[in-house]
Amino acid sequence: MSKRFFVSVGLIVLAIGFVSPLHAQEAAARAATSTEVVRWSIITAGFALAIAAAFGAISQAKGLSAAVEGIARNPSAAGEIRGNLILGLVLIESLVIYVLLISLILFFVKPFPV
Amino acid sequence: MEKLEHELWIVQAVNAAFGPAVRAVLRALGRPVPEGAHAIPDYLVMSALIVVAWIAVCLWLRSRLSVERPGRLQILIEDGLSLMQSMINDYVGHKGPRYLAIVTTMFVFILTGNLMGLVPGLKSPTGNINVTLGCALTVAVYYHVEGIKEQGLGSYLKHFAAPPGAPLFIAPIMLPIEIISHLSRVLSLSLRLFGNIFGEELVILILFSIIPFLVPVPMMFLGIITASLQAFIFVLLTTIYLGGAVATEHEHHEHGEMVAGEV
Numbered sequence: 001m002s003k004r005f006f007v008s009v010g011l012i013v014l015a016i017g018f019v020s021p022l023h024a025q026e027a028a029a030r031a032a033t034s035t036e037v038v039r040w041s042i043i044t045a046g047f048a049l050a051i052a053a054a055f056g057a058i059s060q061a062k063g064l065s066a067a068v069e070g071i072a073r074n075p076s077a078a079g080e081i082r083g084n085l086i087l088g089l090v091l092i093e094s095l096v097i098y099v100l101l102i103s104l105i106l107f108f109v110k111p112f113p114v
Numbered sequence: 115m116e117k118l119e120h121e122l123w124i125v126q127a128v129n130a131a132f133g134p135a136v137r138a139v140l141r142a143l144g145r146p147v148p149e150g151a152h153a154i155p156d157y158l159v160m161s162a163l164i165v166v167a168w169i170a171v172c173l174w175l176r177s178r179l180s181v182e183r184p185g186r187l188q189i190l191i192e193d194g195l196s197l198m199q200s201m202i203n204d205y206v207g208h209k210g211p212r213y214l215a216i217v218t219t220m221f222v223f224i225l226t227g228n229l230m231g232l233v234p235g236l237k238s239p240t241g242n243i244n245v246t247l248g249c250a251l252t253v254a255v256y257y258h259v260e261g262i263k264e265q266g267l268g269s270y271l272k273h274f275a276a277p278p279g280a281p282l283f284i285a286p287i288m289l290p291i292e293i294i295s296h297l298s299r300v301l302s303l304s305l306r307l308f309g310n311i312f313g314e315e316l317v318i319l320i321l322f323s324i325i326p327f328l329v330p331v332p333m334m335f336l337g338i339i340t341a342s343l344q345a346f347i348f349v350l351l352t353t354i355y356l357g358g359a360v361a362t363e364h365e366h367h368e369h370g371e372m373v374a375g376e377v
Binding site for chain 1: 267
């Protein structure tokens with residue numbers, strides 16, 4: 001029952017506090033929106049995904065080319081460079097995944113019912 | 115999409131067995147389950163399946179461990195553990211060994227959870243935001259608590275305000291940035307894993323509804339690669355955050371490195 005215990009309990013309560021606002025959204029009513037809004041949301045989702053994929057691919061290509069050049073200059077550091085490369089690629093990729101999530105929500109969860 | 119609610123027989127069996135008891139408890143707590151929904155959601159059943167299966171495997175393995183004549187499986191597991199240990203030591207420094215248990219457990223749970231989706235009859239629990247948010251929150255609470263245990267509350271909070279070596283007057287700028295960056299770590303960990311696994315699952319589902327014959331197989335192969343990579347990245351980032359939290363004065367890395375590695 002030391003200070004450590006109370007600090008950890010306090011942090012857990014704080015963490016739970018972050019997710020409690022999610023309950024508030026269940027009560028929100030869904031008004032019907034016009035078909036035009038639905039159509040624009042689908043077009044937006046498509047464009048957003050294309051732009052995200054394009055920029056994601058360019059940035060990953062830059063990182064990849066720098067990593068491969070680094071390995072070519074210094075083959076004994078290949079293991080470390082590979083580790084940093086994977087970390088960087090996944091961090092860039094996660095940004096594209098966020099856009100994919102929004103697009104999937106717009107397409108399939110349909111937050112704007114017609 | 116009508117296909118998204120495909121019933122799994124394991125979920126139905128568990129709900130038939132434990133459903134009424136869980137419904138009664140939840141009704142008593144004031145949160146009744148609506149009639150059409152399962153009392154125990156599918157991701158909980160799948161997570162419980164992972165836990166039970168791994169406990170059974172580990173108990174069986176423990177009876178066959180030996181120091182003088184290790185079998186092949188034991189050598190394999192020891193190799194895997196030493197790989198994980200060397201990764202932790204790279205980022206955390208010499209206090210590494212005490213974090214091996216939780217990091218390896220997260221890795222095993224997330225890897226099994228990701229790969230389960232490719233088996234017919236099972237579904238990935240990590241394809242649900244609740245499970246990935248749970249993993250991310252566990253990691254967040256854990257590394258904050260470990261950082262406070264290691265450095266003391268005052269010194270840990272001071273690192274938020276002013277990184278070592280920087281003057282004290284930049285604290286009003288650094289503090290909001292640091293707080294937002296720590297919150298974004300939780301968000302990015304959970305959303306990255308959820309987005310990858312759910313997106314993969316959805317793509318395979320859609321391909322199945324168009325051409326069920328051979329076309330989903332390359333996507334499922336990609337699913338295996340993504341599953342392993344995402345599990346590895348989750349624990350790599352966990353280790354990096356742990357390293358950033360427990361590093362003390364005399365072995366502090368460049369603080370800019372942690373902030374630059376953010377979303």
